[in-house]
Amino acid sequence: MVERGAETPAEANGTTGLFTAVGKMLRVLRERKGLTQKEFGALVAYGPDAISAIERGVRTPQPDLLEKADDLLDAGNLLKEVIPEVKEAMAKARTRHPEWYRNYAALEAEAVSLHDYSTMGVLGLLQTEDYSRAVFTQRHPPLDEETIERRVADRLSRQQFFEKWPPPECSFIIEQSELERPIGGPSVHAGQLRQLLRIGRMRNVQLQVMPTELSRHPCLDNGFTLLIPKGQEQVAYMETQGYPRLVVDREEVRVLAARYGIIRGQALRPDESLELIEKMLGER
Template identity: 60%
Template sequence: MVDEQERRPDTPGQENGAMGVFAMVGRQLKPLRERAGLSQPEFGALVGYGPDHISAMERGVRTPRPDFLVKADPVLNANGMLIAVIPEVEDAMRRARTRHPEWYRGQAEMEKEAVELHFYATHAVPGLLQTEAHARAVFAKYRPFLSEETIEKRVADRLSRQQVFEHWPPPIVSYVLEETILDRPLGGPRAHADQLRRLLTIGDRQNVEIQVMPTRVEEHPNLDGAFNLLVPKGHEQVAYLEVQGHPQLIITREDVREIADRYGIMRAMALTPEKTRALIAEKMEKL
């Protein structure tokens, strides 16, 4: 028996046909790329996108942004075909609005507009840092089990959030990751190696700092769990928590200050970004 919630469109994009536009463009991209004799990594390098993003766009689960289509058209010798669909894509983007669950849309919108984003993670790689393979491994082992369709939707949602790194001016972003995250090979050794490599890639951005909290530290200012801190454009800093799927947005100034204070202490105790890069590289060599 199919649950009523499964029969309903998960997002405005599905309900109003926007996802159909993205799928149509994806169906054009793959044969054009193959005709050009390019692999996904090769094509991605030419247009400034990672292979995970190319794969997601070809499957119609990631928005093919207009600037991407402008770059891709000459690379794939599409003779203006990809440029011609830009008006339809822009209209679909407006109709889609957001692809996140209703309960998450408020925080997701703040994340897109934030001028600062700070994350403390205890058990898992934060969504903005995940590769497609890592995200799929996370959702594939979710309990209760998810359908393949739901897994694909959630992976697409997660990848779509990563467009925040493409904004200009970019937000200031920092992470404190517990070392155990680097040691858990979700998806297998190859997927884990790619995930660690992505941490190095994102951490190399001028506006991003990634730090690891070593497991060996004898004191810790925050044993209460993971959290995010955001500074929405034009607003004061807020905190966001999620425990067992139950989200909580904290806006009381004193409560936010206490969480921010703990985060500051953790950043002081954690490895520097440079030492973090060295540690990640060391762990990659052992895989």
């Protein structure tokens, strides 16, 4: 998703400093224990990229991770003691998103169901850190370095969405042309494709590719997201050149949901889609 506008004062809420400090403590304790990020991640059921992002303060350390890490790393309750502050900071973290985006971000965070069709670039919720940084670095008019890093951190923080329990029901339809565009260069592109494979193999996720070769297409407009916040009716969200629109009208949502169903029916099956991505990586 595209982002626009400068941050408002509400974004400077102090959460970044806390997450950075906790991440540094975690790194020192892990290294003292003689564990690599991969080894430690395997013990706490996190990937090495996630551990790296947490240690650098660009991803929020979840309370359950801090509980496990405290025991595994012999921290002597050092990490457990900061859990109340981390929970408070997590509650504030939603305001880190630009003001125009916050209503949607709040709904996304509590969604029990999310279905997205994207057309121009990989959805922010699915992006790697390097891909996200490339997107913001290439933005025009240009953003300053501090803003880029803040935007990347905020985008990565949204990916805690996949760590909720019970897990939300998700499906993602991606245009094949998105997968073929090497944003950030070959290495970043390959990393993003591997990220899509990882997420697409989750039990609660179905990832499908819309093949370019189709001569008919039910939606040549912009992409959109359908989601159901907990205890609420389904809504839709879309952007045009950075201008957001949250759709709550039942009839408009119904039309988009029907359109999504048609797109999903024309896209490659999930297993075919993952095979296509593997072939693009040279793994087939």
